Amino acid sequence: MSTSENRTDAIVIGAGHNGLSCAGYLARGGLKVTVLERRDVIGGAALTEEFHPGFRNSVFSYLVSLLDQQVIRDLDLFQHGLELLQRPGGSLSILPGDHLYLPRDPASAQQALARFSAADAAAYPEFEDLLESLGDAIRVIATQVPPNFGGGLSDLWKVLGQANVLRKLPADRQADLAELMTMSIGDFLDRWFESDPIKGLYGFEGIIGNFVDPYAQGSAYVLLHHIFGQVDGRTGAWAYAKGGMGAITQAMARYCRSQGVDIRTNAAVSEVILDKGVAKGVVLEDGTALHAPVVAANCHPQILFGQLIDPALTPDRFAKRVAGWRSESATFRMNVALSELPKFDTVDHDENGLTAMKNTIDIAPSLDYIRAAYDDARMQGWSKAPVVSMCIPTLMDDSLAPPGGHVMSLFCQHFRRHLPDGRSWDDVREEVADHIIDTVAAHSPNFRQAIVGRQINSPLDIERKLNMVGGDIFHGTLHLDQIFALRPAPGHADHRMPIPGVYLCGSGAHPGGGVSGIPGRNAAQEILKDVKRRKVG
Numbered sequence: 001m002s003t004s005e006n007r008t009d010a011i012v013i014g015a016g017h018n019g020l021s022c023a024g025y026l027a028r029g030g031l032k033v034t035v036l037e038r039r040d041v042i043g044g045a046a047l048t049e050e051f052h053p054g055f056r057n058s059v060f061s062y063l064v065s066l067l068d069q070q071v072i073r074d075l076d077l078f079q080h081g082l083e084l085l086q087r088p089g090g091s092l093s094i095l096p097g098d099h100l101y102l103p104r105d106p107a108s109a110q111q112a113l114a115r116f117s118a119a120d121a122a123a124y125p126e127f128e129d130l131l132e133s134l135g136d137a138i139r140v141i142a143t144q145v146p147p148n149f150g151g152g153l154s155d156l157w158k159v160l161g162q163a164n165v166l167r168k169l170p171a172d173r174q175a176d177l178a179e180l181m182t183m184s185i186g187d188f189l190d191r192w193f194e195s196d197p198i199k200g201l202y203g204f205e206g207i208i209g210n211f212v213d214p215y216a217q218g219s220a221y222v223l224l225h226h227i228f229g230q231v232d233g234r235t236g237a238w239a240y241a242k243g244g245m246g247a248i249t250q251a252m253a254r255y256c257r258s259q260g261v262d263i264r265t266n267a268a269v270s271e272v273i274l275d276k277g278v279a280k281g282v283v284l285e286d287g288t289a290l291h292a293p294v295v296a297a298n299c300h301p302q303i304l305f306g307q308l309i310d311p312a313l314t315p316d317r318f319a320k321r322v323a324g325w326r327s328e329s330a331t332f333r334m335n336v337a338l339s340e341l342p343k344f345d346t347v348d349h350d351e352n353g354l355t356a357m358k359n360t361i362d363i364a365p366s367l368d369y370i371r372a373a374y375d376d377a378r379m380q381g382w383s384k385a386p387v388v389s390m391c392i393p394t395l396m397d398d399s400l401a402p403p404g405g406h407v408m409s410l411f412c413q414h415f416r417r418h419l420p421d422g423r424s425w426d427d428v429r430e431e432v433a434d435h436i437i438d439t440v441a442a443h444s445p446n447f448r449q450a451i452v453g454r455q456i457n458s459p460l461d462i463e464r465k466l467n468m469v470g471g472d473i474f475h476g477t478l479h480l481d482q483i484f485a486l487r488p489a490p491g492h493a494d495h496r497m498p499i500p501g502v503y504l505c506g507s508g509a510h511p512g513g514g515v516s517g518i519p520g521r522n523a524a525q526e527i528l529k530d531v532k533r534r535k536v537g
């Protein structure tokens, strides 16, 4: 018989930010909640670590935009220590012998673009307007639970409600949305622009965490996914979390604890307990059983239905769907500790240059470059000339490094989880890290010698550390057949899994990956509805 110590109202598997968001909302709704995290730290992919003595940085995710405003308010994240540092805005692209900096101010951005193409400069304001209005519309849909296939009247209302959001867009924007949902990022950008640098800059947005040819149909959606966020009311803006992304999950954990949530680390779940096909709790790797009528899984869908629940216990169609889930983002992530600020050949360390460097600094000079990066990785496992996206948070946050020192995040595409010829990432990760450093050093003469420490996360490291199958940073690719009402499976987009009492509250659910807190929040709301209607408990 179970004691009251190992009996609770709801168990959350995983203390990633969505697990914590889910736990916070469940506790707020009156449930007694236990969160079980297999690692010795909480945060999942939203984590800060000291990776070299005196140097700290976000380990995996490194920028905030998608974090839902309502989640911030409801979980009192600012009161619990979160501070967002709004960046000046815009992007800096490092080009061979040149650079393109597109500041937030449209007139200055047009001026910068005009050096490459007068036509592109003329097209830019309309393009920006398109992104902003579609970002606002997509946000409404991204934050709601999608309608379910085979659902009832309430799902019909959802369809109508969401269609109404799109109906309110001007006809041109509706057409733009249809194109962005279906086209390749390459074809979409070719329609708008003629010069390479701007196409490279926005082309990168379509392949962030997305192992695809930029001319693959559907790749434009990933651009949309990255513009629905908001910082200080600015659509599409990206900020730093002061102290790194761990500040978000630490604030969530503080809120959870203030609501009585029990958060346990070193508590890997090995099995979901089922009784007559209904969830009754979980068993930990050390054999401890914990009992609850609600089990919310923050882990990857293929961990839930593969390691923790036998997929054969689910309907055949669902089991096949999960088995065929595509999960590989081809991402390699590094941090470097720097003794001084890197100097890029063509970017001065004057006021303008330093303002530009507070934003994301990309090596993605053209769509051809991005395409070659994909082709190389497809054939040889990784890109000879990788796409590298860099951030130097210490330009705005002096809490991360000693005086004069800096840290840089490097987010790199494309690096396959499984290498040809059976090679292991454990054997090549240092070599590949050197290769990425060489790629940056080709544009920055002081970069290599400024490095005093580094932290490497290969696709295998990401998979091993976070249980992210295939090293997929989003818990499953954001392809058209794996988003919205199809995420993770038709009929289960409302977080209810085919086993009563089991819910998916992580990025494998709508709206997918990114530090948004939305899957956690929405799952909790559905769970609380079921508890109220006595469907579980």
Ligand SMILES: Cc1cc2nc3c(=O)[nH]c(=O)nc-3n(C[C@H](O)[C@H](O)[C@H](O)COP(=O)(O)OP(=O)(O)OC[C@H]3O[C@@H](n4cnc5c(N)ncnc54)[C@H](O)[C@@H]3O)c2cc1C
Pocket (backbone or CB within 6 Å): 013, 014, 015, 016, 017, 018, 019, 036, 037, 038, 039, 042, 043, 044, 045, 046, 059, 060, 061, 062, 063, 064, 065, 066, 267, 268, 269, 270, 298, 299, 300, 303, 331, 333, 411, 462, 465, 466, 467, 468, 472, 473, 474, 475, 505, 506, 507, 508, 512, 513, 514, 515, 516
């Ligand atoms: C390298 C990288 C860079 C990224 N960059 C950004 C970015 O800059 N901005 C952004 O918005 N998004 C970014 N993302 C995406 C974003 O970070 C993730 O999509 C999101 O954080 C996932 O959150 P989650 O809570 O759903 O899952 P996770 O963060 O994956 O958390 C799941 C948790 O479950 C735990 N777990 C798994 N199995 C078990 C088990 N059996 N028992 C107990 N616990 C278990 C894991 O250890 C983990 O802590 C990035 C991701 C990565 C990996």
